[in-house]
Amino acid sequence: MEHVVKALQEIVGPENVSDAKPICEAYVTRAIMDVSSKAPAIVVRPKSVEEIQAVLKLANEKKIPVVPHSGGLSGGEATPTREGSILLDLRRMNKIIEVNTNARYMVVEPGVTSAQAWKHMQENHPEYRPGIPDGAPPSATIVGDHLDRGFHFLSTKYGPAADAVLGLEVVLPTGEVVRTGAGALPTAKWFYRWMFGPDLTGLFLGSQGTLGVVTKMAVKIFPMPKLRDVTAFGASDWKYLIEPCLEVLKTESIDLAQGGNYHLATTRRARYQWPPIPKPKVLPTVWMNFELGAESKEELENVKKRINEILKRYQSQYGEANLFEWKLDVRNIVARLTKPNRISVPYAGHKGGGLLFITWYMPWQDSGTFCEAAEKLMTKYKVSPVVWLAAVDHGRQALVMPIVLFDPKSPEEFKTVEALDQEMTEQFLSMGGIPYRPNLKAHAPMAMSKSLGYYDLLKRIKLAVDPNGIMHPGRLRLSEEEEKA
């Protein structure tokens, strides 16, 4: 590898390349989106598109795996699956290139964090806000979250973060630079996701770094409402929560709807107690928050009134003990409405540190069944049954996210996590769910093998774009070789 290091140093400068073991090991993250994570052999910190082109050309020539890494907040998903990889740490590329408040988009480099984007908008264009993740720390990057189809704080209203992408600049594995969307034409602005032909922007979204390195991304920005508030439903069981919430979501007036079971709140302080602590009186068994935004008091009150009418209608059917308004105190409301939020990692606390999000998409009306199934399965594996639920695109889809907490010091607990994930994947696939960010061992192979022509097409695309298979090999299992492995 010594000659490769030398060549890379010539491209990006010696201070931006390291093959030192302690440097490389510090990028490992066996948590968050995947517990499989290997240290890279070399870390490279490029500053420009040209440097990335040169690195990818070299890697192609030498057939060395390359893994792009912006904020690293996808954890195991953003680190190599193979020994001997080059990790591209993209944090030096952190410029906000353009903000257009008429066409309402911003163009950013991969190292721009949510915090940076939020503050930039607040200081320069306070009437608009970027779509930043809800529940990930503000160290998460705009590019990472949108590229990974993340859940941002307006996803209930506008869909997954990827839906807000209006165009990309990508360095392909072979070193060529392509632009997608209207930005593909040098004379056009980044105002439109489509060019002629199919949606090539979408090709890269969700690709988990397997098709190239995104060097610019145009994303929508959204109006900042004058007034905001939160209201919440509590229920004694999932079956009393889902349908009333769907009715609320169908009004298409909710900014963000997300909730979960009481373990979501109690497990932060009760880790590794088994069985889990009983439900505290102050918490409902399950709940759903609705974050609201409006331009006037009247508009806000009207939305609340509609929500309340739906609540009353279902209360008469279910009884007030089974469905009720959960009165949040001011502190809770302020905490919910403060963006960016800091509530990202409350579960990785004392005596543990292991955390894996296993997230699934399904139609909203089925989400209660998935939540219940997740709780049962986690209980079977003696894992605290922490489940988070959120609505996407006005409840056309739901996200069910079992949050698996484990002790990373214990190899046995890693095995438990993997076994749980495997069984949950089998069950959830049979129930009609789809994995949100398919991980290496369970989701990708099982979901891919069942797809109707989708997997074959994806593999053909991968082969065409990345003939030597250098980009993040192992992710999505996009080659015959990986399938066999």
Added chain:
Amino acid sequence: MTYLEKFKEDAYNCLHCRLCTFTWAWPNEKGIWPKGSFQPTCPSGEKYKFEAYFGGGKSWLARAVLEGRVDIKDPAIVDILFACPTCGSCQQQCTLEEPEVGYHHRIMSLIEALRADCVKAGSGLPGKQKAFGVHISKEHNPYMELHKDRLSWLPSDIKLPEKAETVYYVGCTSAYRQKELAKATVEAFKKANVDFTILKDEWCCSSPLLRTGQWETSWVSAKDVAQHNVNEAQKTGANTIVTTCSGCYRAWKKDYTEEYKDLLNANHNFQVLHTTELLENLLKNGELQPKSSVKMRVTYHDPCHLGRHMGTYDPPRNLLKAIPDIEFVEMPRTRENAWCCGSGGGVKSGYPDWAVEISVERVKEAEQLGVEAIVSACPFCERNLSDAIGKYGSKLKVYDVVELLIKAL
């Protein structure tokens, strides 16, 4: 058994969320984030950029060491561990805590334990760090000065009793480098009629040794050093130790009695106060009355060892505000979010140029406020900020709070 083993939980508790990489200052009532929020906070990470230099990266590196994938003797680990002023900002920003069981993620302890393992393995200690360790064992100070000169700053007309209620623990930096501060402190104590004395045979507080992993070596023993000081202080019959140096303050108040209690076996029952705490008490009791005008627009730099390490933020500010005509303004990165001056954790001796570089960033931050002076409450900060001003060619002046206060008494 390695020193790191004790902090295994902390190594594994890090999720790698990167919250440790920037400041967090909560928004105001209108939801506007202040200037000091989301700003660079880690001098080491900002300089060297690779993940290993940030707090989270160090936690995952510790895991690799514990799991045998990284050798503590790997030469590449030295800069990662030692090019860090252990300012504690990563730990401050980290949200891993369980107040109910008194737990907060201990990145700082983790770094110091890794350093001690590194030194134990015969590695580490860049620049002059080992040399000052050796010198502490011989002359009881890290400045290559002679022990016999330790009290050369003390004006000959000042006579101190053998026994007193309070010991003014001068510290090496004030004794050998910032002598004006030592004089000003004595003057302030005299004016306020404080019943105090100075140790006849004061040694280094041991903080430089603890911070650089020189815990139990063949050339110096942090335990011997700490125990000597406690024994000397006990001879005076005092009940209170007062320090002007924030590093000494942490050593006496936290390292001797909590953090390194087992290692040092130098536990004591003294009340430990920083000079600013004692003077603030005197101010509140009316025993100290700043009357003379000091017309100056100033800002305050929080020393890491006083602020983030010990949670003391208000006494120095209250003293400044009590000085007639002082105009006091805060820097954007202040209190818990203060940018480090760069001198601590062995950086001044291990990486002297970079230490000043860190301080230049702080000086520039202060300059933007249009102030005449940057005030601190630690001679080590004062010294490094002065070096930065000299190198950068700034017109700012640097004072310790006590030095300004004395002008008003």
